[in-house]
Amino acid sequence: MKKNKIKLIVLTILLITLSTGCTKIVKDGKKNVVYDETGQTLTENILCKPTDEKLLDFYEQHQDKISINIDELPSCSSFKLNSEYSGLWEQFFVKPLAWVILQVGKIVGNMGLAVMLVGLFIRIILIPMSKKNTLQSENMKQAKPEIDKLEKKYNKLIEKAPAEKQNELTMAKSQETMMIYKKYGVNPVSGCLVAVIQLPLFFAFLEAVNRVPAIFEDTMGGLRLGMTPFKGLTSGNYIYILLLILIIASTYFSMKSSMNQASGEAAKQMAFMSKFMIIIISMASLNLPTAIALYWIVTNGFQVIQTLVIKKIIIKNDKNHIKNAKISNKR
Numbered sequence: 553m554k555k556n557k558i559k560l561i562v563l564t565i566l567l568i569t570l571s572t573g574c575t576k577i578v579k580d581g582k583k584n585v586v587y588d589e590t591g592q593t594l595t596e597n598i599l600c601k602p603t604d605e606k607l608l609d610f611y612e613q614h615q616d617k618i619s620i621n622i623d624e625l626p627s628c629s630s631f632k633l634n635s636e637y638s639g640l641w642e643q644f645f646v647k648p649l650a651w652v653i654l655q656v657g658k659i660v661g662n663m664g665l666a667v668m669l670v671g672l673f674i675r676i677i678l679i680p681m682s683k684k685n686t687l688q689s690e691n692m693k694q695a696k697p698e699i700d701k702l703e704k705k706y707n708k709l710i711e712k713a714p715a716e717k718q719n720e721l722t723m724a725k726s727q728e729t730m731m732i733y734k735k736y737g738v739n740p741v742s743g744c745l746v747a748v749i750q751l752p753l754f755f756a757f758l759e760a761v762n763r764v765p766a767i768f769e770d771t772m773g774g775l776r777l778g779m780t781p782f783k784g785l786t787s788g789n790y791i792y793i794l795l796l797i798l799i800i801a802s803t804y805f806s807m808k809s810s811m812n813q814a815s816g817e818a819a820k821q822m823a824f825m826s827k828f829m830i831i832i833i834s835m836a837s838l839n840l841p842t843a844i845a846l847y848w849i850v851t852n853g854f855q856v857i858q859t860l861v862i863k864k865i866i867i868k869n870d871k872n873h874i875k876n877a878k879i880s881n882k883r
Contacts, residue, residue, distance in 0.1 A: 576618075577595065580614075589606060591786075600630075603769060604769045628654060633647055663843070675851050695736040754847075768843060774789075778843070779841070781839075
């Protein structure tokens, strides 16, 4: 029942994200128009007016291909949330997030730093759920020896059993596995919740960066926030190699730290999914704006540190519990 609820939540969020997503790409016929300066595929329906002259000229040159009038847009410094309804996704995710990043950017004086700080703030809000996920992982470690023993037992039985009894043995194995999970308080699908919540937030960040010129016009540490790593590398700026390395490393360690322990086929599937996701994210990051890369690196790094701290607290509490139990037994 719980598994079905998780699936329903995932599907609902995906449908909202995909069906009400509001990004419109500038197109020349069927071809996406790419801004040569940064390698970005620019968004048609930006929320505020560019200040960079080259970018402003670019939009004005393509005015016949876009549905908004650039001259009528507010400046990014005066961008405000309004009551005009513009769709569920934009109204409750993109615009508020864009506004928050802009306000933080005004305070700290840099949009790259603002993106990272807002990303960290969201991670802090998600700490209770992340903590629960880590606890699940630790519970799974305790259950693993029994799960491994069960796997070995039933694999031999299924291998020797006739075809008509194999389904029956598989069902029995599943039932006993669930009993072990229940014994140790493990919910195999609970680890999906944090990822499910992060998914729309990541897309909202991507839209906010693409739709707010003040963000992707800014620079940080020699990096242009709107430039893609691929464009940076082909332009001879090899600092983007470091950016790609950090993306891959942060993704790997984040997945490794948050991954629940598993056995048998489940372990193989998780390992495959982990490798697959790292490859996909690494390839996608080549053409994502630097601002998104900074968000990704910082939030993943925070998650790794957070998981390590929570695990240390759990281990410390377990040791204290064992110590207190021994003292009680001596008395």
